[in-house]
Amino acid sequence: MPEMGNSLRAAALLAFVVLSILVSLLISSMQQFGARISHFSNATPAADEPQSASLRGALIQQLNERRKEIIPLLLPDREEDEGGLSGASRLDSDWDHSLWNEITHGSRKAHLDEMGCDSLVDMQAVEVLGSGYTKLVVKVNLAGGRPVALKLVNEQGIDMGKCLEEFKDPQGCRELVSYKLKKEIVLLQRLHHPNVIKLKGHCAGDGRDQGGRGSDRGRVTVILEQGDPLQMIHLLQSPWEDRFRVCLDLVRLLHFLSLSPLGSVALLDFQPRQFVTVSGELKLTDLDDASAEETRCQSDADCILQFPHRNFTLPCSARGVCDGLNEKKNIYNAYRYFFTYLLPHQAPPGLTHLVDHIMNSTGELKADINQTLEAFEHILLLYKSGLHLDNLPPSIIRDYTLMRGMGTSGNVDYRCWPSYSQQGCVLSVHSAREAAYICNSHSQCNSFTLTGQKTWTGRLLASFRSGFSHLVPDGTSEVYVKKTKAETSAV
Numbered sequence: 001m002p003e004m005g006n007s008l009r010a011a012a013l014l015a016f017v018v019l020s021i022l023v024s025l026l027i028s029s030m031q032q033f034g035a036r037i038s039h040f041s042n043a044t045p046a047a048d049e050p051q052s053a054s055l056r057g058a059l060i061q062q063l064n065e066r067r068k069e070i071i072p073l074l075l076p077d078r079e080e081d082e083g084g085l086s087g088a089s090r091l092d093s094d095w096d097h098s099l100w101n102e103i104t105h106g107s108r109k110a111h112l113d114e115m116g117c118d119s120l121v122d123m124q125a126v127e128v129l130g131s132g133y134t135k136l137v138v139k140v141n142l143a144g145g146r147p148v149a150l151k152l153v154n155e156q157g158i159d160m161g162k163c164l165e166e167f168k169d170p171q172g173c174r175e176l177v178s179y180k181l182k183k184e185i186v187l188l189q190r191l192h193h194p195n196v197i198k199l200k201g202h203c204a205g206d207g208r209d210q211g212g213r214g215s216d217r218g219r220v221t222v223i224l225e226q227g228d229p230l231q232m233i234h235l236l237q238s239p240w241e242d243r244f245r246v247c248l249d250l251v252r253l254l255h256f257l258s259l260s261p262l263g264s265v266a267l268l269d270f271q272p273r274q275f276v277t278v279s280g281e282l283k284l285t286d287l288d289d290a291s292a293e294e295t296r297c298q299s300d301a302d303c304i305l306q307f308p309h310r311n312f313t314l315p316c317s318a319r320g321v322c323d324g325l326n327e328k329k330n331i332y333n334a335y336r337y338f339f340t341y342l343l344p345h346q347a348p349p350g351l352t353h354l355v356d357h358i359m360n361s362t363g364e365l366k367a368d369i370n371q372t373l374e375a376f377e378h379i380l381l382l383y384k385s386g387l388h389l390d391n392l393p394p395s396i397i398r399d400y401t402l403m404r405g406m407g408t409s410g411n412v413d414y415r416c417w418p419s420y421s422q423q424g425c426v427l428s429v430h431s432a433r434e435a436a437y438i439c440n441s442h443s444q445c446n447s448f449t450l451t452g453q454k455t456w457t458g459r460l461l462a463s464f465r466s467g468f469s470h471l472v473p474d475g476t477s478e479v480y481v482k483k484t485k486a487e488t489s490a491v
Helices: 002-025 030-042 046-074 087-094 097-105 158-167 170-177 179-190 232-236 240-258 325-342 349-363 369-385 394-399 432-441 485-490
Strands: 124-131 135-141 147-153 199-204 220-225 275-278 281-284 304-306 311-313 400-409 425-429 447-454 460-467 470-482
Touching: 046 158, 046 170, 046 179, 147 179, 158 170, 170 179, 179 199, 179 220, 232 240, 232 325, 240 281, 240 325, 240 369, 304 325, 325 349, 325 369, 349 369, 394 400, 394 432, 400 432, 400 447, 425 432, 432 447, 432 460, 432 470
Parallel strands: none
Antiparallel strands: 124 135, 135 147, 147 220, 199 220, 275 281, 304 311, 400 470, 425 460, 447 460, 447 470
């Protein structure tokens, strides 16, 4: 069958690429890896059969436990049905068998634009983006040069190593460790949002190689859109507008997670490394540690949110669950990992009181996610509209001579921070009036240019400089030159 041939070929190519990368980074040779698998597959002394059976039983038990964690995520909802049956009682009736089978045994191609094993044929590995206890993330170019990110089991990761040490079963361990990838596939299918990384498809081994030995079992590859790792050091040096965007995207994501199809979802491993940016937009890329489980309680004392330097007590609801615990956990983690570093520094003067309010309400958990999102959207509205600049005197622009349809040459630039250009001073402005205000506040500034280039908010980019040698025709630019004191007096 041509499709099966393509799948096998893609799986073989994928295994070769990943193992080749691991050869250069993590292990000495691919031959040693193959020999290790052969050793565990073929050599089990008869005297060890009882112990081996016991280990297999323990491994199967863990596999079943992992399966039980995933299956509730496949249910159409998390509520009890009319008969009062819980999700666990309904698993055999209405959970998504097709999705489970596709994740376990084959590629997910429910839509024409989704990718499967055949999409990985003729791919080229570019670089290893990251490796952790469980997973390896590799950037590859597919046939035609299209970049994607692949997530695979890290054969040399800590989770795989512990499993091999305990169970001595490479194939079973690969399947056990791969359950985090399977869970992530399910969550990505269920949690569609602009700030969640897009699942392009996946490729899963069918459990049997051509010799019928099952050596492909557990080989799961998740195909994701390619993003850039979130670099906090770079963000700290970026203009406030870009830092605000990251925080706004995060709040929009947390608002969605609080009302998701799975219920209120908490991000248990809430770190900047769990996020990437795609064309400047923040996206959550690691969902295997997300949880929609609610904390059961009998009193408020059972609902304590503990952080390194703060504890919060939430109410125990009449339903016997901690009210809003997942939501509040996400909010405070956003505050301590993102807002604290990105939001207050160099906020526009007309918005600092609103930023301070957000910092206080999230740092003290006085606001829920709806109120937090409303506060962020209000700041965005003011910033885009320029309403926060009402205190700027309209006459400030009279200090400058406007030359439309002109650019400058022979510029004498100066640097400011933070700037959109490392070679000069390029900042975003709502209008020429705001640009004039900024130029007046810079002792080096004698002119600025508006080119029509815009940021993600629609604000203009303005280039500020000390001087220039001459003007040149440029239909897309406007040059504003500070008037001399004599000219200003004459006006």
